Each structure stands twice: as C-alpha cells, then as structure tokens.
Amino acid sequence: MNQRSLVVVSAGLSQPSSTRLLADQLSAAVVTEAGGHGLSLDVRVVELRDLAHDIANHLLTGFPPADLKEALDAVAAADGVIAVTPIFTAGYSGLFKSFFDVLDKDALTDKPVLIAATAGTARHSLALEHALRPLFAYLRAVVVPTAVFAASDDWGSDSVEGPLRSRIDRAATELTREMERRDPVSVTDPFALTMSFEDLLKN
Numbered sequence: 001m002n003q004r005s006l007v008v009v010s011a012g013l014s015q016p017s018s019t020r021l022l023a024d025q026l027s028a029a030v031v032t033e034a035g036g037h038g039l040s041l042d043v044r045v046v047e048l049r050d051l052a053h054d055i056a057n058h059l060l061t062g063f064p065p066a067d068l069k070e071a072l073d074a075v076a077a078a079d080g081v082i083a084v085t086p087i088f089t090a091g092y093s094g095l096f097k098s099f100f101d102v103l104d105k106d107a108l109t110d111k112p113v114l115i116a117a118t119a120g121t122a123r124h125s126l127a128l129e130h131a132l133r134p135l136f137a138y139l140r141a142v143v144v145p146t147a148v149f150a151a152s153d154d155w156g157s158d159s160v161e162g163p164l165r166s167r168i169d170r171a172a173t174e175l176t177r178e179m180e181r182r183d184p185v186s187v188t189d190p191f192a193l194t195m196s197f198e199d200l201l202k203n
C-alpha cells in the first residue's frame with residue numbers, strides 16, 4: 001500500500017466538540033475511501049483549542065512555540081488537509097483564521113484541502129463559500145468541490161445517515177482523488193548537508 005499523510009485541523013472550542021465530531025467523521029471516511037484505492041493514511045489531528053495560547057504568542061512574537069511549530073510543520077508536510085471550523089458570527093472562528101495566519105503562506109500551495117464547518121443554524125452554511133473557500137484560494141490550496149456543513153439539526157439520527165452522510169462521503173472521494181493523483185509530499189530541510197562532510201572540506 002502507498003503511504004500518505006492526512007492532517008485534520010479542528011477549531012472547535014466546546015468539549016465535547018461538534019466540530020471535532022465532524023472532523024473525525026470526515027477523516028474516517030477519507031481513510032476508508034483511500035484504503036479502497038490502495039492508499040494507507042497516516043492521520044494526525046491538530047486541535048487548535050490546545051494551541052490557542054501558542055498561536056497568540058506567535059502572533060505577538062513572530063516565533064512559534066514548539067508544539068505549534070510541530071503542528072505547522074505537519075500541515076506543511078501533509079499530502080492532504082481537512083480543515084474544520086465552527087461558524088462564529090457568520091464566518092470562520094478567529095482561532096481558525098489565526099492558525100492559517102501564522103502558517104507559512106506557501107505551505108498549502110497545490111495541497112488538496114477539504115473544508116468543513118459546524119454551526120447552530122443552517123442559515124450560515126454559505127460561510128464555507130464566502131469565507132473559507134476564498135481564504136484557501138488565496139493560499140493556493142486545491143479545495144475540493146464539496147464543502148461539508150453540519151448545523152445542529154444535521155446531528156439528528158436520520159440526517160447523520162442521510163444528507164450529511166452523503167456529503168461526507170462525496171467530499172472524502174474528492175479529497176482521496178486529489179491525494180492519489182499527486183506524488184507524496186517531500187519536505188526538504190534547508191539546513192541539510194547536500195554533500196559529504198569530506199567533500200565540503202575540499203571546497
């Protein structure tokens with residue numbers, strides 16, 4: 001099986017979090033879909049709630065604390081990203097935006113991204129299209145066509161297996177297709193020695 005890495009960014013604040021629940025359902029669907037295409041996924045979840053102070057410190061100092069740096073590096077090295085935010089005041093949450101503000105502006109270039117959101121009401125579902133999609137377009141990510149929105153009503157027993165389920169599955173298929181058609185991401189270390197130490201001494 002070919003190996004790929006999937007990073008799931010979840011910006012929910014509640015515990016338990018409906019945003020995390022949606023993120024988990026999306027990643028499970030992508031793992032299943034990818035498995036059917038001969039891809040084995042290494043999944044890493046980045047809970048922004050746990051990094052909130054680090055993100056604020058990075059914004060203030062310009063330097064990422066270790067845990068945040070590790071999360072930012074994981075996103076940059078991922079073959080695919082699932083990004084899920086709660087809707088706050090008709091848009092993405094401030095924490096979600098701040099994480100992508102401190103991410104290197106080239107880190108998502110040509111990277112397949114699945115966008116999703118949770119909210120109290122379905123009235124704000126277009127926030128995915130007028131807020132999240134432009135953000136990731138600016139970062140030159142390849143955002144899959146299906147964006148997944150789950151309002152409180154979607155978590156009712158019928159709809160979890162109905163419309164929400166089919167949106168999750170369709171988005172998972174689209175993300176898998178984009179990951180499959182690309183070579184695995186290889187991150188080069190700018191400080192790595194490109195020649196032997198012996199050769200280096202000769203120059």
Ligand SMILES: Cc1cc2nc3c(=O)[nH]c(=O)nc-3n(C[C@H](O)[C@H](O)[C@H](O)COP(=O)(O)O)c2cc1C
Nearest residue numbers: 012013014017018019086087088089090119120121
């Ligand atoms: C500060 C704040 C603002 C919110 N604004 C909206 C909103 O504009 N529209 C909406 O539908 N829900 C809104 N909500 C509800 C959240 O989007 C919803 O409860 C979300 O699923 C919470 O995610 P979590 O359980 O992962 O924390 C708001 C919640 C908070 C706390």
